[in-house]
Structures are given as C-alpha cells and as structure tokens.
Amino acid sequence: MFDLTYTDRLPLVPEAILRQHKVHEPHDTRFRAAARLLQALWRDRRDIPMGFYVNGKGRKTALGSRLSAFAAAAGANFLSPELQRLTRRELAYREPGAMIDEHRVWSNMLSSMPLTFNLFGGLKLNRDLAHAVCRTLWPELVQDICHIQFEHSPGRGDRTFTDDGTAFDVLLSCRDAQGAKTFVAIEVKYSEAMVEPAARGRPRYEELSETCGLYHDPADPTLRTSPYQQLWREHMLAEQLISSGLYDRGVFVCLAPRLNHQVQQACVGYAQKLFERDGACGFDALALEEMIGTIREAGAEDFAAALHERYSDFTPVHALI
Template sequence: MIPRSVLDSHHVRVRGDNPWQQRARLHQALWREQHSLPAGLHNGSPLGSRLETSVAQPPELRNYLSAPAREQVQKAVADAPRTGALLSRPRLWVDLLSSQPLCFNLFGPLAADLELATTTLSQIWPDIRAVRDIGFEWSPGRNDAAYTTNRSAFDVFIEYDGDHGHSFIGIEVKYHEDLRGTPASSKDGLYVEIAKRTAAFDPSTFPLLSALPLQQIWLDHLLALRMLDRSKDGWDAGTFVLLYPVGNTRCAAAARDYERCLVGGQTFEARTLDETVQAARLATTDAWPDEVHNRYLDPALVNTAINEVPPSEQTSPDGLHDR
C-alpha cells in the first residue's frame, strides 16, 4: 500500500481504491504536477487525478498527449449524435484516470496513420496485413435486437484485411477499473440464449458470466460473436480483446476466469497495454509512444514519490474523497 502521507500530499486518497487504483490515481496526479497543470475539484476539494476545466476543455485538451489524439477525440464527439457513442463530458476532458482519454492517447495517432497502425498492431496480431479503419466507442447497432439489444460498444474498433479476410478486433480498454460496479439487466435470460447459440461457452459457467466481474467481458464478447454470426455484416474473422495494464491484477484475474468459461474458438484474447505501447515505440521514432508510456505505465514516477516521503509520516484525514 502507498503511505497515506503520499496520497494526502497529492490529493489522491479516495475511499474504496484498491492498491492498483491508488497507484494509478497517484501516477496521474504526479504526471499532472510534472506538467504544471492545475487540479480540478471534487465536492469542493482538490482531486489530484482531475484537471481544472480551464485547461481540460477545448481548445486546450491537456488530457490528450498529441495532435492526432486531440483531433480524434474531437471528431468522435462531433460524430456522437449520429453514432450514439457514449462520450461523457466533462469527464472526457477533466478525468485523468479515465480509460476513454487513454484510448485516444494510444490509438488516436494510429487512427490518423493507418500505415503506422498496420506496422504497430501486426507485431501483436501477425495476421494483420493492412489496417483499414480505427473507430472509438464503436457499435454495429446500439439497442439493436440483431445484436445484443443493449448499448454495448467497443472502446476501440480495428477493421483490417487479414490472413482470414475482412477482419476486426474489438477492444475493451481498462486502466484503473476493476470490472466491478452495477451489473446489467439480464433481460429475461436473453444473454444466456444468445450465448447458447454461439456454442463458445461451457453452459455450466453461465451464472458466473452473468455476474460481475465477468459480465462486461461477456457482453462485449457476445457482441463480437453476433457480428461474426451475421453473414450480412461481411466479417470473415474477428476477435474481442480485453486490454489492461500489467499492474491491474484484478483485470488479469478476471481474464483468466473468463478464459476458463470458453470451450472453443479463438475469438477472445487478453492483452496488456504495456505490450501495445511497446509495439508503438518499436514502430515509430515519434515521441508520442514514450509520452503514453510515461503518462500511464512508467513505475518510476510513483516509486520516486514513495521513496521521497517516509512511509511512517501521516497526515490529517482531510481530503478523503468518495468515489
């Protein structure tokens, strides 16, 4: 655990944070301080993992690390009334910890340069021959009975030409999240019925899949499977990917448990942000992959802060935030 004094001094002691969430929140606060960006407020008190609105909203967009990331997020927001994408503002602007800005920071430059996207992503998925498009908060049909009748969407959606033809990778990106929260309605067993038609799951695991922490993975995977089942959609192959940092052990555990529920096919993968960022670093000499690594993954930022303050030092509980 990170010493309370460190959390308090950077305004990031939040009730309910698990150890990884503490570390990720502190990391974001330290990055903000390193760049001399003012902290935003939560319930009237500074919250270190939040930006002040004046530097967060357009045109500043200081939550975003590169011009392509800023361009892609603004494009997605402009298209949201048409696409139905759930891009919550001001959270999209001010929340440093949110995985949505992370999606644009990592995949925005790839969406703007599809040759770079191909070079980068083929290191992870060697069947990629040419990336054709990258979308954000993408769904083939929200609330559409042809799919899963809910608002499930992929945080990042990659369309590509591959070894098996017209293919896709639908990605759910997590950073600090632990796959907990409020479960989705079962819709009178509809999700189980969809899952049975896919023959991808061990039926004895449906109670596990219907509950958290596996449910969100399951619903997104079902969406990918429905896309593959619909011949009119024109997909020859597709994969659903859960992408998370190495340090997020709860996501890693959920991914292992989820894999145990599968009985066939290669339509689900668990991958790490760390390997994806490293692939980008190998694919380009541009600075943005290093900036993404520093912003989200470099352990030195937090380790230095911990080592600088005696762990025994304690401060007042003032500044404790609820989630």
C-alpha cells in the same frame, strides 16, 4: 546489497503521500491509488492546474487526478494538439446512442476513455504505424486496416446483436492476407477493478449465451456478474459480428495494464470458461505495456515514450516510497 526493486507489484502508497498530492480516495484499489497518484505527478510536472469534484455533501474537493475546467477545455488531457483535435472530431461525429461522458474525457485523467483516444487516436492519425503495430500483434487477422472506430456498436437496440447499447471502446475493421473481412474489438481498462454495475438482464443475453457456442456452460451464473459480466456481453456481441455475416473472423481483446491484477485475473478466469470452436471469435488479454512496446519497436519512439510516461511508468510513484 539487497535488490530494492519490485517489478511484479505496485506499493501500498501511504495515506500521508496520497493526501499530500490530493489523491486520497479511501475506496481505491491498490492499483487505482498508485495510478491516481501517477496522474497527479504527471500533471504537476507540467504545471497543469488541478481540478475538483463535488462530494456527497455538495462540497468542492480538490483532486490531483482531475484537471481544472480551463485545462480540460484547453485539451490538457491529451498527449498532443493533434490528438486533442481528433478527439473533438470523434466526439462530434460519434455514433447515435454512443455512451460517452464528455466531462470524463476532458477532465478525468484516470478514466480509460482519454487513454483510448491517446493510444488509438495516435494509430488513427498514422496509418503506417497502425499497420505495423497491428500486424505484429494480430498477424493472422490484420494485413490492412480499413477503419478505426471509437465507442462502436454494430446496432444499438438491434436484436440481431445484443438488443441493448453494448459497444466496444475501439473496433479495428481489417482485411487479412487473403482479403477476408476481419476485426479486432477492444475493451480498454486502466484503473478499473472489473466491479462495474451489471447491465440489466435481457432475454437476448440468455439466447446468445446458449447459441453462440463460446462457453463450456452457457448457463454459468458467474458470467452474469462481476468480474465477468462485461466481458461476457461484449464477447457475445463480437461473436455476432461473425454470425451475422458482417465479418469473416475476429478477436475480442481486453487491454489493460499488466499490474492491474483485478483485470488480469478476471481475464484469466474468463478465458477458462470458453469453449474452443473453429470459426468462433477469439479472446485475448493484452497488456498495455506490450502494446506500447510494439509501438516503440515500430519506430514511433516519442509516441511510445509519451504513452509510457503517462500511463505505465510508475517510477515516480516508487521514488516517493
């Protein structure tokens, strides 16, 4: 009998199935279409009311990956009441200038920001779990975690850094085994395809690209365009955390699902542009599935199972095919 299981790819979901579940968006990538359907199926299993969006003609259109206003207000985008409360607190006390779209946080199931709060909020609520997970993933950097910050920038508009609003989705401020100040700066991707609009060019970007010592060719024009431009800006910001003396060592991490090939390929291509230098901020591409597996191995089996079901278990999508 032939093996009918594919572990290295997601299906091209037939349009009829996407329409049936109100998730047919013609411009979705292969991964995004499957992920949108996965979110709709997760919502359906819990009888959570569907939301809508307003199209270009001003018409309300039902969307299976969107929560109704009532469900959004009730916190249905989060895996537990505790995570909902943590998110409300973090949004209330966000850093001045932090760019967070609250509508997406509460109602858009496909957005990477709810994933960020569901995943790293769970670590922030459980210090022992956070230590166990991060010591496993980044053993040379993490002995103790001092702080977990969301949508963090060391200084928006500060010329010491990138002189703009660039920020990390998550920053883990840590100490290593010798007591040195370390960090793990994280960009979280879920269904994005690394084609976000490029930030407006700034002289400070060019200065940092030349002086930071991260790149084989600091003038490489491809660093300034998608799919690399966001990684370029955030990695330079992370390097400045070290150069400015705020931290001794650190790593910039792009966290994304293994089967989101656009993000994974972008990380591979970006890594090839880097110049290895002692003391420089490292770069790491981490699969979401690996982090969830590490959470499971640390003993938080229920939390890992909830994350897996919500974001990385595409069994329900395969079943429809």
